[in-house]
Amino acid sequence: MSEVRVIQINESVFAENDRTAELIRKRLTDQGTLFLNIMSSPGSGKTTTLVALINRLKGRLNIGEMDVDIESSLDAQRVADRTGIRSLQIHNGGLCHIDADMTARALLEYDTKGLDLLILENIGNLVCPAEFDTGAHRNVTILSVPEGDDKPLKYPLMYQVSDVVLINKIDAMDYFDFDLEKAKERILALNPKALFFPISAKTGEGLDAVCEWVLKEVAAVKA
């Protein structure tokens, strides 16, 4: 009987991606740039949150932003218009995520030298982006109150890979049936090291604490 060879295609794809991601992380660490990957559902307030954070931080940090969308350039334009920083729009041709190779290609187009902070606004999706390490130092997920406190139960991998969870639209808390403690508990069961920041990108509530965290992480990369 002849021997049958078995290949693990997925494992190989992810292993390759992880190697590229490590190269990206090393290069950005070497030049003192903190790289944050921001993920969430569509409509949870990624762009609004980024604009608010960048405007609070841009006096203290040199910031760059890359925005992934299927085909529109709305988000990069919004970030650039509302913050004055340099933003790159990445069109990913209909894919549901961005992987390390795509990030590496974007970095060929976007000069990150001298940046203290590089932010990647990932595509709005709670499934695929969680599967691919982009080379970011930290993954940040936004969970907005109207989405419900059960999202960690339904999209567990996203919360397993997230270092920080921003609970956004807390100004609408009275309006929706959202239990903040239950949400935290469910996320901590998946990822005991997760940090939480309840925020409202609209009113600005809670954003100062997020800025403090970012500044601390930038200092750690430069150390």
Next chain:
Amino acid sequence: MSEVRVIQINESVFAENDRTAELIRKRLTDQGTLFLNIMSSPGSGKTTTLVALINRLKGRLNIGEMDVDIESSLDAQRVADRTGIRSLQIHNGGLCHIDADMTARALLEYDTKGLDLLILENIGNLVCPAEFDTGAHRNVTILSVPEGDDKPLKYPLMYQVSDVVLINKIDAMDYFDFDLEKAKERILALNPKALFFPISAKTGEGLDAVCEWVLKEVAAVKA
């Protein structure tokens, strides 16, 4: 010089999927079952909307439901508990969509004979589910007010393939910066035949009109 053969892998994958989808549609049409595929972002209110619609329709129609999730069985349980109908949970192993083959496999497990209406609650995602015909007669997308009226610009394929758009959480309209006319205009630019139903699954507003539409579509399949 030898000839090089070129294969279009994507085209072939989708063509294969489309053939399976046609077989599913034909079988369900032959037995007089309307098959609806419900799509949206995570947290836009798919399950709540389905529960409300099923409870309004179950006296007049024999209804079945299949629910796709990555690993939890929350949604199928909720639907079954709150409506009393038979619900099947499909775990799709971490994928961001369900395709026609997966639907066909689910139909091997779930006897649909005698159903007037079969509802598929797709995975919460505005990208991948739009790419795969599941064999449904009609695609229904839920766009919830807190997500913003720009979603059609950012996830155009989803709106191109949707026959009906339910604009959900209209009870929160005063709270968010959502322009209903702008949302409709953007969707109609992508899909001039799209039908709209502004609803609140929470208060019940607008749901009777959706039920009327469902009853009309069931009659059409049986005609």
